[in-house]
Amino acid sequence: MTHLVSELTQLERIPTQIYESADAACLTVADAITDLIQQRNAAGKATVLGLATGSTPVRLYRELIRRHQQEGLSFANVITFNLDEYYGLAGDHPESYRKFMQDQLFDHVDLKPENTYVPDGLVDRDAVFQSCKDYEAAIADAGGIDIQILGIGRTGHIGFNEPGSGPETLTRLVTLDNLTRRDAARDFLGEENVPRHAITMGVGTILAAHQLFLLAWGEGKASIMAQTVEGKQTETIPATFLQQHNNCTFCIDQAAASQLTRQCHPWLVGRIEWTEETTRKAVLWLAQKTGKSLLKLVDEDYTENGMSDLLVEQGPAYDLNIRLFNVTQHTITGWPGGKPNADDSHRPERATPYPKRSLILSPEPLDDVYCLGGTINRLKQHGNQVTIAYQTSGNLAVPDTEVRRAIELMIELGTDRIGEADLSYATTVETQLNEKGSFGADTSEIRQLKGLIRRSEARSSARTLGIDTESLHFMDLPFYEEGRYRRFIVTQADIAKMCELLETVKPHQIFATGYGHDPLSVPALSFEILSAALEQCAGSEWFKDCNIWLYKGPADEWEAHEIDMAVPLSPDEFENKIQGIYQHQTQRSQSPGRASKKSSNSWDLAREINCGTAEIYDALGLAEYEAIECFKRYSK
Known part of the structure; x- marks a missing residue:
């Protein structure tokens, strides 16, 4: 895919499409998958998809399910390979990626079970290396991955390729970063329950796919997206190696794109319309960048930071500074519900009605x-x-330990004050807690x-x-x-x-x-x-x-x-x-x-x-x- 560089995207090293919503982005990717499947089905050939887990691709999978159930899109001739799996989890574990894929896609379309590949999380440690080689071989035997779907972690990992992973890496056992484990803590009811290792496709395996789509939603991904799209390739952020691929597209929502230069500092890459919003953003950014208070900015600060046209339109600096100082000052209020019987012309919240x-x-x-x-x-x-x-x-x-604390209190109080007959609720919950263990689903x-x-x-x-x-x-x-x-x-x-x-x-x-x-x-x-x-x-x-x-x-x-x-x-x-x-x-x-x-x-x-x-x-x-x-x- 040719990367068409415009004035606003000149700093971007990966083609990046920004959408109003995650659903809109997923439609684009679903269209690409649909077109390929239909072409291959018509030719009697298989389609090979690389799939990701986590919350990011869920809406894409829901759209593919909808197309299967309502529009007749058939997956009978599709082969899938998942990026990764937690090491030590069985395929039926509620937090395993095999279970996730069954719940989110496999069980709802006509995929053949034998055509769905997920790394084996229970393979003996001595056999892990061979199992990973076999996974690579299975991908090669299928003709390689046609379309690979990716998400991105806050460490910049793709799959479970944590910082330190280079572009030559293949499918292998990895140790999970602490931040990655912390992000998964709620899924596992506590960080202590999150596996420390995973089996993942390597960066090199991912780069071998014919076409890549990376999805990202929400402001929590904005910082790492900007570093990945605009920064240099580095093992510190494995996702930056996607810059090497000639058919890779990032499909992200407005929130995830919010720290790209064309979104947060567009005046640095081209001429823009100076609305009240962009003017406020630019002037406050300039003050923070120069380390000056608003009223100390001078014309040179504006011209040296890509804002000379703002001076021409709304300057001089003194006038801009005063205006933006007042705007910022008027955001401050000690009355979030509005101050009764007060002039509210410059207050964020209106005076009436009162009370609110x-x-x-x-x-x-x-x-x-x-x-x-x-x-x-x-x-x-x-x-x-x-x-x-x-x-x-x-x-x-809520961790299970807190439930045990509550149960012990109820049982002790019940035994001392109420009597054994009234302890059924506490003992029932205690039994259920023991039966489910650390990883079972809560009753x-x-x-x-x-x-x-x-x-x-x-x-x-x-x-x-x-x-x-x-x-x-x-x-x-x-x-x-x-x-x-x-x-x-x-x-x-x-x-x-x-x-x-x-x-x-x-x-x-x-x-x-x-x-x-x-x-x-x-x-x-x-x-x-x-x-x-x-x-x-x-x-x-x-x-x-x-x-x-x-x-x-x-x-x-x-x-x-x-x-x-x-x-x-x-x-x-x-x-x-x-x-x-x-x-x-x-x-x-x-x-x-x-x-x-x-x-x-x-x-x-x-x-x-x-x-x-x-x-x-x-x-x-x-x-x-x-x-x-x-x-x-x-x-x-």
Whole structure:
């Protein structure tokens, strides 16, 4: 495939197509697969596909299943080879990649079982080398892989080719990177349960495929995408070796593309239209790049950083600086619910009505206090009616050790105070826990108890924030309660529950997250449900007077130019928030979202993010605060 370089893509070393959504990107790849299968079927030849696992390709597989079931696309003459498999897991293990492929694709199309190849995760250690050679030979015997589907890990791995993997590597046993294992921790109910090794196709094996499609969704992949597409080839980021392939295309969504130069700094690669949004982005970027406050930027700073045409259109620098300083200053408010009887012409939130009905949507317990604990406290102190709705129970994130702790407490209390006859629930759950072991799926009783544990933590956290526990709403959306990570499916039942909540609360403002996240993540699905519910409620009177504020989500924050409301926290307010986070005992050892070199737990990472935002505002020349929580206005 010829790589057509334009002015805006001149820094990109791999053809990269950006789509509005993951579904739109998957349609392009599904079309390519469909066309090839139909051509080969007509010629009586086999099609050889290389397949990936994880949440990224799930929507592609769902589209292929749809085409098989509704349009008659036949896979009877298709041979598949999967990229990798965890070493030590049997094919029927709930987290094995063989099981994943059966659930997500194989069992729903007319693929012949003997034509589906997945590395053997149980081969004896002494036989691993030969097994890997046999896998390579099977690919060669099939005529090589026609189309290889890839995802990308946050370390830049493709397959399980971790940093240090070169372009000559073939199928082999590898040791998994700590970050890779941390990302898989929730699937395995704890990092300690994640296998330390895997069998993977090598980078060289991948590069031998005739055509490659790499898929990536969500802002969590934005940084590694930019490094892969625009950086030099290096073993530190194995995905950069895809630059060597002459028929490789990256199909990514807007969020995953957000750090490509043409998206985040387009003025560096070509002429652009200087809208209010791009002007704000560019000027704040310039201040951070030069290490100057906004009011200290001079004409030379603009001209030396690709922004001379902005000076011509909107300059001089002094005028630009003053205007953007004011815009940034007006994002700061100590009244996230609006200040009554005040001039709100330069405030993020309107003064009336007062008090407001404020609805806080938290995809899982902890997201609320972690991301906007200080804001919640402020809303309540100012007399607003605050409702916190936990969209899911979060029970999939509770380690089994916490369940055993609860069971032991119930049994001890029951034995001493209640009597043996009332211990049936505790003993039943204990038996089920013993039978399932470390890797088995939780029973409904186990998941129920894990959900109750997280409810207790949420109530304790709410009390710390000054919120009455009667203001908490536990939605337990069906998509989560009936699913598992990477296997969630939203239905009308989820949307109906959200509509019911909205019509009950009739909020004047909603705080939500999930926008720009991986489409199959809990926050993204929760936001998808909210969006669908808002569409159905658009005719309601409250809808016309409702503002929606987006918070970024655990372990991340909006860029300075994206912030529409910044809520500063005093040292005491921030420490109160940290205490609220600390109440979530089952999540203490987990740093949600992104990894941090500085922080190993949730409260330290929250401190790093919120204090870091305050430092950014200070560096821009604004007031110096202890910490800041940030929000972006969402257009309904």
